[in-house]
Amino acid sequence: LDGGRISIASLALGIAKGAYETAKAYSKEREQFGKAISQFQAIAFKLADMHTSIEAADLLTLQACFLKESGKPVTKESAMAKYQASExxxxxxxxxxxxLGGYGYTKDFPAEKFYRDSKLCTIGEGTSEIQKLVISREIINE
Structure with a gap:
């Protein structure tokens, strides 16, 4: 289970990075009121939040990978990585x-596929609620 959870966390990171890169590229191209929408604070803040969240989940996943490679127990870390990355x-x-606005929901852009695929990450290898149960048991027994 621990290895599977790390795999799902990695999958979630890939999907999230794809969604982020698509949104960032679109925001640099799409213009409103004479400038790229990436220049508007509302969009810029969304991109900042997306990027920061991806980096944080990436670090949790890397920590779980490192511990697993070291032969150490990773039940808590793999559950935390899977939970954080999938959410x-x-x-x-x-x-x-x-x-992407209305375009984000069409098959003309990959955003809709990332959106559909993202939900699977919260289900496979145990739901988010199961991950919280695993994490809570591990921290209570430390």
Whole structure:
């Protein structure tokens, strides 16, 4: 289970990075009122939140990978990485759709696929609620 959770965390990171890169590229190209929408604070802050969330989940996942490679127990760390990365993935994919507006929901752009695929990450290898149960048991027994 621990290895599977790390794999799902990694999958979630890939989906989130795709959603973020799509939103960032679109925001640099799409213009409103004579400037790229990436120049508007509302969009810029969305991109900042997306990027920061991805980096944080990436670090948790790397920590779980490092511990697993070292042969140490990783039940708590893999559950934390999977929980954080999968929930982050859904948020980032949702924000990606928002940045693209109506285009974000069409098959003309990959944002809709990232949005659909993101939810699977919160289910596979145990739901987010199961991850919280695993984490809570691990920290209570430390």
């Amino acid at each position: 982050m993935c859904v948020r980032v994919a949702t924000e990606g759709v928002q940045v």
